[in-house]
Amino acid sequence: MLNQDEVERQEDELRQEINRLSDEYRSLFYSAVKKKIKDPDTYAALNWFFVTGLHHFYLGKWMSGLVDLAAFVLGVGLMITGHIEVGIALIVVISTIELWALFRAQLIIQAWNNKLYRNELDKFK
Template sequence: MDDQTLRDEEESLRQQIAQLSNQQKQYYYELETQRIKDPDTYAVLNYFFVTGLHHFYLGKNMQGAIDLIILALGILTIEYYGWVLIILISLYELPQLFRSQSIVHKYNNDMMRMTLAEVTHRPVF
């Protein structure tokens, strides 16, 4: 998704949130605070640690585990061309570093959509 589409989607979600009752808004923002991720943290985890920690940060545990295993195999077999695995995983992860803002923006929009659905389907007391 391009940046403009992500911004438009976020704006649409914000408009839907504005239509919630005060009680629903309060509950929504409590949940949102727990779920929204910081793009800079994602980028730092990707930049400094090719270990897949940035995948764990967004809850993509399987992808993070695969990255960790490949990196560990590369380190353990560094004398037997393990450096090739390290280079390959680095090349695979490099584009994600440059797209980190968009990746996290999409993730946050998805979390906003999920949280909005949860709040609107919750019984009001």
Template sequence: MTSEELNAQEEQLRAKVNALPTEQRKQFYQLQKRHIKDPDTYAVLNWFFAAGLHHFYLGKFQRGAVNLTLMLIGLLTIYSFGILLIIIVLLIELPQLFKSQRIVHQYNNHIMADILKQFSD
């Protein structure tokens, strides 16, 4: 999604939150505060630890484990094919660094939608 689409989606979600009764709105913001993620933290984890720690930050444990495993195998076999494995992981992860704002924005919108769904059930 583009930044404009994400902003529009967030505005729609915020309008629904504002339509909630005061007590539910308060509960929503308490839940949101616990689950919302910071794009800068995601970017720092990606930049300094390209081994997949940024995936763990967003709860994508399987993808994070795969990246971490590949990076460790690459480091252990650095004198044979390890350097190639590390380069491949870095090439796959580098674009996520540049899209970190949108990735986390989309994640946070998804969290907001999930929390709203709890109040409508």
């Protein structure tokens, strides 16, 4: 479970480490992470249509995305075949789980980017 204070502490530590890099290494560092960092607004927008798991694909979490997508398709399939209550229940369960990620999008992406920064900083040591 992500903790806001811990993620912010990590971000501050990373920022200090980045600032200690020489200008040349700092430039190389930012060039390396520029295209890899993720935007919390994009993640939240993709999560807005949470039943398909697009936000998981955005982070490269293919298995989680496929599970969400499969659960949604299964729920729709169940409703079409006459198991309306079970299909709706499945979609509601997936939606409830993904709603949590929608409200924590900023923190999730902040932690993701911290991990990316840490991995890239370790290459400069």
